[in-house]
Amino acid sequence: MELWYTHLMRESIDQDSLLVQGNRACALGALDAGVRFFAGYPITPSSEIMEVMARELPAVGGVFMQMEDEIASICACIGASLTGEVSMTATSGPGFSLMQEAIGYAIMAEAPSVIVNVMRQGPSTGRPTTPSQGDVMQARWGTHGDHPAIVLAASNVADMYRLTIAAVRFAQRFRMPVILLADEIVGHMRESFSPEIAGRYRLTSGDFDFTETYTHPEMVREVHAPHELGTLIHPHVTGLIHDETGFPTNDPKKSEQFLRELHDKVVHHRDELCLYDVKNVGKGRVAVVAYGSCARSARAALKLAEQEGIPVEVLHLYTLFPLPVEIIQELARRVEFILIPELNLGQYAREVRRLAENWTTVVSMGRVDGNLITPRDIVDRLAELVGKYESS
Amino acid sequence: MAEREPNVAEEESTVAEPRTIDHYLHTDRFPHIWCPGCGLGTVTAAFLRAALELGLEKERTVVVGGIGCSSRAVGYLDFGTVHSIHGRALAFATGIKMAHPEFTVIVLTGDGDGAAIGGNHLIHACRRNLDITTILFNNNVYGMTGGQASPQTGMGGIATTAPFGFDEPSFDLCRLAEAAGATYVARGTSYGVRQLQRLIRDGITHPGFSFIEAVTQCPTEYGKRNPPKGPVQMLENLKEKAIPRKKAEGMTPEELEGRIVTGLLHRDESVPELTASYARMLERVRGSADE
Amino acid sequence: MSEALTLTAGLLSSREYVEVRFGGSGGQGVILMGVILAVAGTRDRRHVVQTQSYGPEARGGYSRSDVVLANAPIDYPQVQGLDLLVALSAEAAAKYSDMLRRTGFLIFDSDEISSPPLVEATSYGIPFSRLAIETTGRTQTTNILALGAVAGLTGVVSVASLEKAVLSMVPKGTEEMNLNALRRGLSLTPEEWRRPSA
Ligand SMILES: Cc1ncc(C[n+]2csc(CCOP(=O)(O)OP(=O)(O)O)c2C)c(N)n1
Ligand code: SF4
Numbered sequence: 043m044e045l046w047y048t049h050l051m052r053e054s055i056d057q058d059s060l061l062v063q064g065n066r067a068c069a070l071g072a073l074d075a076g077v078r079f080f081a082g083y084p085i086t087p088s089s090e091i092m093e094v095m096a097r098e099l100p101a102v103g104g105v106f107m108q109m110e111d112e113i114a115s116i117c118a119c120i121g122a123s124l125t126g127e128v129s130m131t132a133t134s135g136p137g138f139s140l141m142q143e144a145i146g147y148a149i150m151a152e153a154p155s156v157i158v159n160v161m162r163q164g165p166s167t168g169r170p171t172t173p174s175q176g177d178v179m180q181a182r183w184g185t186h187g188d189h190p191a192i193v194l195a196a197s198n199v200a201d202m203y204r205l206t207i208a209a210v211r212f213a214q215r216f217r218m219p220v221i222l223l224a225d226e227i228v229g230h231m232r233e234s235f236s237p238e239i240a241g242r243y244r245l246t247s248g249d250f251d252f253t254e255t256y257t258h259p260e261m262v263r264e265v266h267a268p269h270e271l272g273t274l275i276h277p278h279v280t281g282l283i284h285d286e287t288g289f290p291t292n293d294p295k296k297s298e299q300f301l302r303e304l305h306d307k308v309v310h311h312r313d314e315l316c317l318y319d320v321k322n323v324g325k326g327r328v329a330v331v332a333y334g335s336c337a338r339s340a341r342a343a344l345k346l347a348e349q350e351g352i353p354v355e356v357l358h359l360y361t362l363f364p365l366p367v368e369i370i371q372e373l374a375r376r377v378e379f380i381l382i383p384e385l386n387l388g389q390y391a392r393e394v395r396r397l398a399e400n401w402t403t404v405v406s407m408g409r410v411d412g413n414l415i416t417p418r419d420i421v422d423r424l425a426e427l428v429g430k431y432e433s434s
Numbered sequence: 435m436a437e438r439e440p441n442v443a444e445e446e447s448t449v450a451e452p453r454t455i456d457h458y459l460h461t462d463r464f465p466h467i468w469c470p471g472c473g474l475g476t477v478t479a480a481f482l483r484a485a486l487e488l489g490l491e492k493e494r495t496v497v498v499g500g501i502g503c504s505s506r507a508v509g510y511l512d513f514g515t516v517h518s519i520h521g522r523a524l525a526f527a528t529g530i531k532m533a534h535p536e537f538t539v540i541v542l543t544g545d546g547d548g549a550a551i552g553g554n555h556l557i558h559a560c561r562r563n564l565d566i567t568t569i570l571f572n573n574n575v576y577g578m579t580g581g582q583a584s585p586q587t588g589m590g591g592i593a594t595t596a597p598f599g600f601d602e603p604s605f606d607l608c609r610l611a612e613a614a615g616a617t618y619v620a621r622g623t624s625y626g627v628r629q630l631q632r633l634i635r636d637g638i639t640h641p642g643f644s645f646i647e648a649v650t651q652c653p654t655e656y657g658k659r660n661p662p663k664g665p666v667q668m669l670e671n672l673k674e675k676a677i678p679r680k681k682a683e684g685m686t687p688e689e690l691e692g693r694i695v696t697g698l699l700h701r702d703e704s705v706p707e708l709t710a711s712y713a714r715m716l717e718r719v720r721g722s723a724d725e
Numbered sequence: 726m727s728e729a730l731t732l733t734a735g736l737l738s739s740r741e742y743v744e745v746r747f748g749g750s751g752g753q754g755v756i757l758m759g760v761i762l763a764v765a766g767t768r769d770r771r772h773v774v775q776t777q778s779y780g781p782e783a784r785g786g787y788s789r790s791d792v793v794l795a796n797a798p799i800d801y802p803q804v805q806g807l808d809l810l811v812a813l814s815a816e817a818a819a820k821y822s823d824m825l826r827r828t829g830f831l832i833f834d835s836d837e838i839s840s841p842p843l844v845e846a847t848s849y850g851i852p853f854s855r856l857a858i859e860t861t862g863r864t865q866t867t868n869i870l871a872l873g874a875v876a877g878l879t880g881v882v883s884v885a886s887l888e889k890a891v892l893s894m895v896p897k898g899t900e901e902m903n904l905n906a907l908r909r910g911l912s913l914t915p916e917e918w919r920r921p922s923a
């Protein structure tokens with residue numbers, strides 16, 4: 043039987059080891075997940091994703107297009123998606139900004155698509171080759187209007203592969219754009235991992251299983267029949283608020299119902315969408331909540347802190363949005379404070395504070411000099427805070 | 435969706451009744467949003483008569499609009515229709531056509547949608563020579579948003595954002611399309627509807643990127659501020675200004691000043707069409723992979 | 726395998742967690758050295774992360790490539806100190822030697838670096854460029870020859886894995902030449918090139 047993860051396995055150095063670059067792993071994940079349409083525009087540090095797709099898609103009969111800009115890229119992806127293709131694009135901050143209007147369209151028209159943003163320092167051209175997590179809130183609220191969002195964050199090369207697959211599945215199942223955030227470090231690093239983990243995403247929240255037994259998920263909710271262009275239904279697709287027929291409506295009741303349903307299809311499935319991992323669960327006096335590259339620093343800090351006598355719990359989030367509300371609130375009840383290291387000035391910390399401040403203190407630890415937060419930085423800050431809260 | 439089930443098969447069995455353009459219309463969506471005397475409906479009807487002539491199948495035809503009064507036409511058409519976002523109809527259409535080359539893909543756009551915000555997509559679509567037919571409804575104004583200036587407003591034209599007269603020259607959209615690589619370029623008006631229908635029909639059958647500029651009247655937002663006022667007068671003006679390409683060829687630039695040259699302006703069958711070249715590339719790559 | 730080699734082989738490979746940096750200037754093949762070491766480490770069944778400097782730094786002057794090798798999954802992906810610094814330019818040696826641990830190794834191209842920094846780590850100065858010319862007639866093989874020396878002197882990866890990694894990474898048609906360079910590097914004896922430490 044042919045392995046479903048053939049593209050990944052072609053990279054193997056020998057039978058049970060792989061060494062892959064993050065951006066490459068993302069493209070391979072897309073190919074193995076069945077992405078057959080890619081449109082993009084080059085931008086550092088994401089270009090390798092489109093370069094791999096350009097080389098690999100023709101061999102599987104897929105379509106690759108280099109468009110004239112990022113707006114055209116996302117729009118072409120949505121166009122393809124409306125014909126039933128699974129489509130994907132990849133970019134970085136400036137291009138992600140250009141895509142925002144169309145992302146809103148895809149949410150409104152319920153067009154599944156995957157958008158990868160390999161983050162670099164901004165705003166504007168910023169520092170194109172340094173890592174950042176500055177687009178977290180843009181991923182959540184970048185497009186206009188009230189809308190739901192599914193946003194994932196990759197912390198290592200295996201994530202780049204597996205979370206791309208998760209993003210494709212979520213897009214198909216929830217019929218909306220899914221955003222995968224990475225950063226320059228994760229995108230450009232090469233990392234070894236075992237092919238065994240390719241199929242299974244063992245997470246505390248439950249296994250997300252992409253092995254060959256995996257079947258196409260049922261659609262979560264249908265506002266109107268899947269609008270697959272070129273079918274007998276020959277549907278009408280619009281960015282205007284519409285009813286179950288797909289045609290615009292100005293009825294206030296129907297408008298509200300539609301917008302609420304768009305939200306609810308995501309919020310009501312939080313259990314399924316919130317991928318996370320907890321280390322040292324229930325054993326920490328204090329906690330670190332982290333995602334992306336910073337989650338790696340946090341995991342390393344956990345070991346260091348243990349040696350230094352500070353019991354820490356680490357909550358590693360793979361899904362940033364929908365917000366893992368229950369998970370964060372449970373954690374908040376257990377610990378004296380939560381530290382949130384981020385490569386921005388506290389974007390996600392604000393969200394966590396909102397959820398946790400009834401039970402615990404939330405401390406933001408932002409770094410925007412273009413370097414990663416080191417495990418030492420985290421442990422030093424934890425020690426400082428432990429001292430502070432003990433003396434007070 | 436049930437009540438809107440397509441009725442192609444049923445209608446095909448009742449052969450006797452000749453089809454009208456209603457065949458391609460969601461008449462249940464009427465009344466339409468267009469103002470009395472607006473030319474957009476005339477141009478849309480010309481397109482639908484061309485579709486009838488060709489017998490376009492609803493389920494294999496996708497019509498994509500941008501945003502604007504003109505782009506709203508897609509909301510009344512019984513094909514696969516996409517009402518996309520402002521300026522990006524061609525980008526959506528590119529994805530659709532590349533994913534499904536067997537579809538007939540038509541783009542309906544306005545002068546603001548296609549030549550201003552979507553101008554970059556327009557020239558790149560021309561360059562790619564993808565088999566899409568674009569009908570640009572040129573009414574010299576941003577109709578939908580209330581009469582602001584468009585790139586096609588023209589020197590001296592009055593608009594809400596050019597109260598003292600617009601001082602920017604316009605594009606010659608057909609020459610722009612030709613220079614950018616479109617392989618079928620034509621211009622018609624909402625007065626010369628038979629000619630327009632023919633030009634659109636031939637554009638759809640042309641295997642490559644077809645660009646058809648349909649010059650039309652917006653009595654509400656353009657006509658209100660610029661002579662001649664009134665839909666009838668505007669149509670008569672179109673009739674007077676229009677001049678067939680053949681006739682125009684013998685005229686000097688001075689004589690052609692202010693005239694609208696109509697007809698087929700450019701056609702080139704020698705340039706490879708993109709979905710065909712892409713298919714050949716796939717064959718080449720997959721062939722060599724098998725070796 | 727020479728006697729000297731067996732003496733030192735396994736030194737770094739026996740450590741749980743090893744942090745390596747290759748530093749030089751653009752065009753010296755420093756990035757490739759890191760990638761080849763990462764492939765070899767993966768073949769050795771080690772957990773490996775390889776990162777490199779991109780952008781302006783990579784274009785003009787400096788170029789560097791870092792590799793972390795470990796027996797357990799690697800959390801923090803970047804180097805926090807160095808167990809091995811391979812410097813092919815004076816700037817790289819000066820800029821990064823501060824990060825070297827006392828138990829680490831500095832290996833530098835003595836053709837490029839006339840006054841190396843004084844470090845507490847074990848230090849080797851080897852005329853890589855000249856040896857490459859002597860061995861293959863091509864300066865382009867300097868990086869592969871240096872990799873051979875690095876593996877021979879420190880045992881950071883196994884010889885078998887390194888050979889396979891080199892063969893899989895160098896351009897087609899240059900395998901023979903690069904293998905010669907690699908073997909020349911592997912045959913170097915530590916006594917001959919050892920420099921005094923601080
Ligand atoms: C990004 C964006 N900017 C602005 C608008 C507002 N807008 C809607 S239609 C339009 C102009 C349409 O002009 P044209 O394409 O000439 O169409 P017409 O209404 O004249 O047919 C504008 C500016 C929009 N919908 N989206
Ligand atoms: S505003 Fe102008 S273009 Fe729009 S519908 Fe009215 S007349 Fe037509």
Ligand SMILES: [Mg+2]
Pocket residue numbers: 502544545546571572573574575576577584
């Ligand atoms: Mg207009």
